[in-house]
Amino acid sequence: MKAENEDYKNIPGWGMDADPENEPTYPMKNYTGDDHNRINYDRSQQQPLTVELLQSNERPGPSAVFGTTVPPSGLSGMIRRYAFRNSEDRYRHWIPLILADRINVCEGWIEDITHGHLPNPIKERGLAVEWKYNKPVMLKKIAAVALIGGIVFTISKILSDD
Amino acid sequence: MNYRGPYRVRTVQKPMPEILHPEDAIIRVTRSCICGSDLHLYHGMVPDTRVGSTFGHEFTGVVEEVGPMVQKLKVGDHVLVPFNVACGKCNFCKQGLFGNCHESNTMATAVGGIFGYSHTAGGFDGGQAEYVRVPYADVGPTVIPPDMDPDDAVLLTDVVPTGYQAAEMGGIKEGDTVVVFGAGPIGIMAARCAWFFGPSRVIIIDHVDYRLEFAKNYAKCEAYNFKDMEDPVVFLKKATDWYGADVCIDCVGCEAEGNTLQTFSGRVMLMQAGAATAFQWAVNSVKKGGIVSVVGVYGPPFNLAPIGNIVNKGITIRANQASVKRLLPKLIDHVQSGRLNPKGLITHRIPLEEISDAYRLFSSKLDNCIKTVLIPSTKH
Numbered sequence: 001m002k003a004e005n006e007d008y009k010n011i012p013g014w015g016m017d018a019d020p021e022n023e024p025t026y027p028m029k030n031y032t033g034d035d036h037n038r039i040n041y042d043r044s045q046q047q048p049l050t051v052e053l054l055q056s057n058e059r060p061g062p063s064a065v066f067g068t069t070v071p072p073s074g075l076s077g078m079i080r081r082y083a084f085r086n087s088e089d090r091y092r093h094w095i096p097l098i099l100a101d102r103i104n105v106c107e108g109w110i111e112d113i114t115h116g117h118l119p120n121p122i123k124e125r126g127l128a129v130e131w132k133y134n135k136p137v138m139l140k141k142i143a144a145v146a147l148i149g150g151i152v153f154t155i156s157k158i159l160s161d162d
Numbered sequence: 163m164n165y166r167g168p169y170r171v172r173t174v175q176k177p178m179p180e181i182l183h184p185e186d187a188i189i190r191v192t193r194s195c196i197c198g199s200d201l202h203l204y205h206g207m208v209p210d211t212r213v214g215s216t217f218g219h220e221f222t223g224v225v226e227e228v229g230p231m232v233q234k235l236k237v238g239d240h241v242l243v244p245f246n247v248a249c250g251k252c253n254f255c256k257q258g259l260f261g262n263c264h265e266s267n268t269m270a271t272a273v274g275g276i277f278g279y280s281h282t283a284g285g286f287d288g289g290q291a292e293y294v295r296v297p298y299a300d301v302g303p304t305v306i307p308p309d310m311d312p313d314d315a316v317l318l319t320d321v322v323p324t325g326y327q328a329a330e331m332g333g334i335k336e337g338d339t340v341v342v343f344g345a346g347p348i349g350i351m352a353a354r355c356a357w358f359f360g361p362s363r364v365i366i367i368d369h370v371d372y373r374l375e376f377a378k379n380y381a382k383c384e385a386y387n388f389k390d391m392e393d394p395v396v397f398l399k400k401a402t403d404w405y406g407a408d409v410c411i412d413c414v415g416c417e418a419e420g421n422t423l424q425t426f427s428g429r430v431m432l433m434q435a436g437a438a439t440a441f442q443w444a445v446n447s448v449k450k451g452g453i454v455s456v457v458g459v460y461g462p463p464f465n466l467a468p469i470g471n472i473v474n475k476g477i478t479i480r481a482n483q484a485s486v487k488r489l490l491p492k493l494i495d496h497v498q499s500g501r502l503n504p505k506g507l508i509t510h511r512i513p514l515e516e517i518s519d520a521y522r523l524f525s526s527k528l529d530n531c532i533k534t535v536l537i538p539s540t541k542h
Contacts, residue, residue, distance in 0.1 A: 003339075003363040004384045011503035013381050015360030016337055017492070025333045027259055034253040042251050043296070044265060047183040054281070055268050064249060064265040065297040066181050066287030067275070070212040074483035075470045080210070088270055094463045097209035097282075098432065108213035112166075124170040126522025133528035 039067035054084040163290035163517045165215045168206030169525075173517050176216070179287065179295035184231035187299035189223035191245065193316040194514075196524050196534045198346045199415065199459040203280060204521055206457045207416060207429075207436055210269065210281040215470050217278040218536075219245035220320045221289025222312055225303075234300045234536050241303040242315040243296055244323070244486030245282060248273030250301035254437030261483030266297065272462070273483065278432040282462070290517065290539040304490055307498065314497050316535065317504035322446065322493050324484040325351025325413075331455040331480035332409035334359035337445045341398055341407040341447055343440040345373040347507050347533045348457060349413035351383035353486040354502070356411075365401065366441075367394060369419055376430075380506060388420055398447040414440035415458025416465070424466065445471050456481035507533040514538040 008014060014116040034041065044064040051071040055062055072080045086093040112119045122128070131138050164174040179188055198215050202208050225239045236240065245268035248255050254274070266275030267284040275297075278288015287294060296303060305314040325348050334340055338361040342353045345368035356364045364383035368374050374385035380512040391397040398407060416436020417429060420443070428437035444454045445468050472479065473504055496502040509532045512520040517536065524534050 008357065008362060008364075012359045013358050013496065015336060015358070016501075017330075017358040018334070018360040020335070023333065024478075025480070026327065026330055026485070026488075027257075027480065032253065032256050034256060037253070039252075039264070041253055041256075044185060044249055044251060045183075047297075050182070053268055056271050058271045059268065062268040063275070063284075065185075065247070065275070066266075066268045067281070067287065068182060069216065069285055069287045070214040070281075076212075076504070084269075088272060090461060094209050101206065101209065101211055104213045108166050119166065119170075120172075121170060124166055124172045124518050126518040126520075129519040129522045129528060130526055133523075134526060144346060 011053040054080055056088060057084065058087055060091050074104075076107055079103065163216050163218060163288075163514070165203070165211065165217060166213055166227055169204065171204065171217075171517055173515050176287075176291070179293050181229045182295065183297055183420060184229040185298050185300060186229040187225055187235055187296045187303065188227040189221075189241065189289075189294050189296050189303070190226045190540060191221050191223040191292055191294060191538050192240070193312055194221035194291075194536045194538070195316055195318055195321075196290070196520055196536065198348060199279070200521075201525050202416060202436070202459055204525060205417065208282060209499060212281060212538060215278070215280065216287040216291050218288030218290030218294075219277040219279055219475055220430070221294065221315060222306065222319070223289070223294070223315045225299075226293065229297060232299045235303060235305075240306050240312075241302065241308055242319050243277070243289065244302045244304070244490070245279075245300065246483065246485065246486055247297055247321045248301050249275060250405040254403045254423055255301075258485055258488045259482070259483040260302075260487045266379060267271050270462075271433075272400050274508055276483070290514065292514070292538045293496055301486060304487075307494065308483050310494070310498065311505055313505035313508055313535065314503075317507065317533075318490065318493055318497065319486065320484065321347050321351050321507065322355075322497075322502065322504050322534070323489045324348050326355040326493060327484045328352040328411045328413060328455050328457040329356040329359060331453075331457075331482070332356070332359075332411055333453050333478075333480070334361050334409050336360035337362045337533075338408035339365070339402055340362040340409045340411065341444070342383070342411045342413055342443055344368060344413035344458065345370065345377040346413065349411075350377045350381050350507065350532070351504075352411050352413050352457070353377060353383045357382065358496075361408075365398070365407070367398075370527055373527070373532065374531075376532055394420070395441055395446045402449070406452060408449060408452055410444035410452065410454050410460045412440045412444045412446040412454065412456045416460045427466065434465050435461040436465065438467055441465070442468055445475075448475070448477060450475045451477070453478045453480060457484065506526045508535050510534045512536055
């Protein structure tokens with residue numbers, strides 16, 4: 001199969017960054033020798049620990065700066081604390097974090113309602129935009145949900161009558 | 163912007179960010195973008211994405227306040243902020259590996275800090291907001307040249323450097339054939355930037371027709387829909403005289419389509435960190451001894467990958483988060499000289515208040531969306 005673009009050398013900038021001497025290219029270059037000093041480099045001062053910070057057990061301590069948004073809390077926080085007792089190599093680190101994320105969604109609903117905010121999942125999901133640009137797919141999804149719901153309802157009704 | 167769970171985001175009032183470290187700055191955001199990798203968060207694919215977080219790692223803004231140790235920035239500077247949070251002092255930053263900073267992420271060691279990209283990437287609030295805290299303000303933020311369009315500047319925070327580095331890591335030689343998997347903003351930019359290294363062919367593969375058409379025009383490359391092929395790997399072998407491409411670039415990451423087993427196990431059952439279909443195709447489409455460059459985002463902990471073929475073909479794999487700061491001087495020159503036109507990717511400009519609609523538009527690929535820019539009401 002032949003190339004479609006025979007005029008490629010006229011593309012602005014063609015070949016101007018080529019450097020045959022640059023081999024192997026990034027990221028295997030600019031070696032400074034400092035790796036053998038490990039973590040003994042001139043570090044920025046430590047950001048004060050003002051919130052609970054979950055730390056990878058593959059580090060000796062917190063990084064000099066860190067994000068402070070949404071510290072762990074509630075049941076999801078308990079699960080996250082457990083997850084961080086295990087290294088990033090272990091499934092028992094990542095799987096609990098995914099579980100905690102899902103529980104955290106439920107906590108978010110509870111938090112909203114207890115703070116007097118009724119979530120609007122239709123707006124939050126941007127479904128008006130989906131409806132505007134993608135009506136056929138939306139209708140198929142609604143029909144599929146209705147069909148599955150109907151089947152589940154019918155089966156549960158049959159079982160309860162038995 | 164406030165994450166409430168998979169596919170649910172809204173805007174809320176949050177407290178004004180504060181200086182928490184002497185090298186911090188507070189930035190009033192003028193523009194931010196939704197990135198393809200934000201969709202992995204939005205879809206609930208990245209572990210430790212907490213409800214209440216603010217996403218956004220592509221943003222520009224005006225310096226509102228600086229910490230006592232900040233020397234290079236002053237209040238009023240209009241800056242573009244690279245997505246990497248990088249200290250500039252650790253051994254990795256000193257090697258130019260700004261995406262691998264060792265002093266910006268307490269929660270994980272595999273990746274440095276990234277703005278608004280879950281607690282797995284450091285737990286920083288991101289730039290899809292009116293104001294944002296920016297650590298290490300003397301390292302990352304770069305004053306936007308006065309003659310540069312702000313729309314070009316915001317795309318220099320991630321899209322352009324990531325696309326460029328994808329091509330750079332490919333080690334492209336003059337006359338090479340390069341295949342890019344994924345015609346999202348990064349894939350399109352990778353295809354465009356590949357030409358800087360002198361290939362004779364650039365091919366882009368995706369399944370969304372409007373994006374392939376856009377890529378063909380913007381990146382001057384060949385564009386093919388894998389849904390029109392029985393087998394993309396055989397198609398690419400045939401297209402390269404049954405030899406294999408010299409370089410394959412994965413710009414898709416963990417939410418690929420095209421392989422039932424990968425999709426079911428990775429995206430439906432979450433038994434692996436998403437679907438590694440693009441990576442599998444890249445490995446199997448590249449020539450023996452070829453190079454596979456990966457900038458697509460894959461989450462922890464693992465993916466199904468054809469290790470046997472990597473070994474047997476003697477493939478070199480290069481992968482990393484883009485080292486934005488390292489690349490900025492060269493990329494600013496490419497933009498100012500007119501060789502690159504980042505803002506040409508922007509198809510939608512949406513007020514920050516309509517964040518839910520913006521995410522849905524981009525996620526569902528509605529209205530021929532390529533790149534969405536969010537405009538906060540406080541931009542002036």
